[in-house]
Amino acid sequence: MAPCAAAILMALAAPAAAQNEDALRSFFEGKRVALKIDMPGTSDGVDVRPDAGRALDYRQYGDRLKTYGVALRAGDSAAVTLVKVKKDLIEVQLSGGGFGTFRDDSSSSVSIPSVQKSDREKELEKSVREETDPRRKRELREQLEDVRNRRERENRRIDVERIWAEERKKERIAWERLHGGSRFNLRYSGAVPAGIRPEEVMAALAEYVDFSAAGLETRTEDFLPDAAAADSRLSPGNLPRKGMTRAEAEREFGSPTEVSDHREGGLAVTTLVFVRDEQRIATEFVEDVMVRYTITSK
Template sequence: MFISARVHNAGVAAAAIVVAAAAPAAAQSEAALKTFFEGQHVTLRIDMPGTSDGVDVHADAPRAVDFSEYRDDLKKYGTAIRAGDTVTVTLVKVKKDLIEFQLAGGGFGTFGDDTSTSVYIPHVDKSEREKGLEKRVKEETDRDRRRELQRDLDELRERRERENRRIDIERERAEEKKKERIAQKRLEGGSRFNIRYDDRMPPGMRPDDVMAALAEYVDFTRQAFRAEVAPSGEGPAPAGDITMLRKGMTRGDAERAFGRAIEASQRTAAEVSITTLVFVVGDQRVSADFVEDVLVRYTITSK
């Protein structure tokens, strides 16, 4: 029992260390991603819906985007950013199992945005006079007098109902105008990508990982990103010796040997996530496939 307790306590302590280390690591990843992306410009390859729900990109799934849901969102919310538009990355936020990549404001519908199309204009309630007349009509025994009271009651009731019909028309008009305002705000509010992971975000996320996850939907190559592109704006300066290329080398080793990749993309084959990086080494172009940051295949072509 004593040994079991010690083993249990050791396991609890180890778990606590992992949890304690996870938060700073996530914070460091977020800080690095924010520094790299925020304020930069990217060009969209697809239309983006005008909602803060954005487009979900499931990084671990064989099919990253549910295009049926995507089409429905475009119909429902309209297009805030069109394919080919260049916009600013306004916020990158790292959560437990996703990365929010917000564009041109992140999409209408965030905290503080009024998304309701309803307009409240209350109906006119029965007045005390109308209620009193209803009571007197019920209690009056004289036929002629009851007829007079009923006529007064009908006139009062018709006046109230006429006013409520006017209010209904005014409410419908106000709601139509509000729908138009919200639709316009959706078109002006930007959008976002939500890069989602099955369980939790992999540790040590780098800008290249984000660009690889979004490569099919965002064109990063047209823009000069800080610390990634040479001052000439033509991409990273070629580096290294092509003879250093070998299967089994890590992604970090490849980047140190050949410089930053000029292109990055990601795909899934047989439930395996493959990241493809393209390097320029001298007058040659290297396309390298990495699985879990290990080089498994490459091709070399002339520029």
């Protein structure tokens, strides 16, 4: 591509991205939504890959919850405080966006300088080295020991103060992590789709966020593959749904024909398989809440 043409494309792409961001910010910011999953107390947030076969890496998700704690819990209401569109990423920040941004002091270290040798101590060291009279040398050495001991006692006190200050700072950081909000990162392979609509963002987050609290609704089947959308139209109300409890699933589909457990990161995942008519319904639950399902013909 000629340099001139590349420059023109870049010039056109920047305003388009800005328009996307402006439209999404206008639509989402200030709205309150309800969360369906726990959110980690970090600006790393939760990564969701809408165009991947598996949108959420539960191992990574579990690790972040374990490392940073839970800032927002499933069922909590949170305000959308900022939406940012980057090359291949849409950030949906909630209640501040999470602790760990450039404005946050995330270091637990505290700098309290130790007391260095005073001029008096240095003079005494020199005098002890140069003194030839044994009695006088002993007196100077005693004075030096006294000055040195005072300095070392003060440094031990400073060490204790530093430890206490660092513990207090760790507690403050932990508190700020749990009160600093979190975020979703919608990560796309290549680039954010041109002209992406708010409805598409809601569809990508529908498994994790309830937008009805903000008076927003989206038909997520409009953005599903054709087969899945067809299934949802064929038997509304009788299909599994993400967020369904295990008890609800067993009432709807009967006793499972297969049950198994495995771990994904820090999460315990239970797989239940139901058979109904000519359909095999494989479902996965975390803490008895459905997070994934597939429907295949027998």
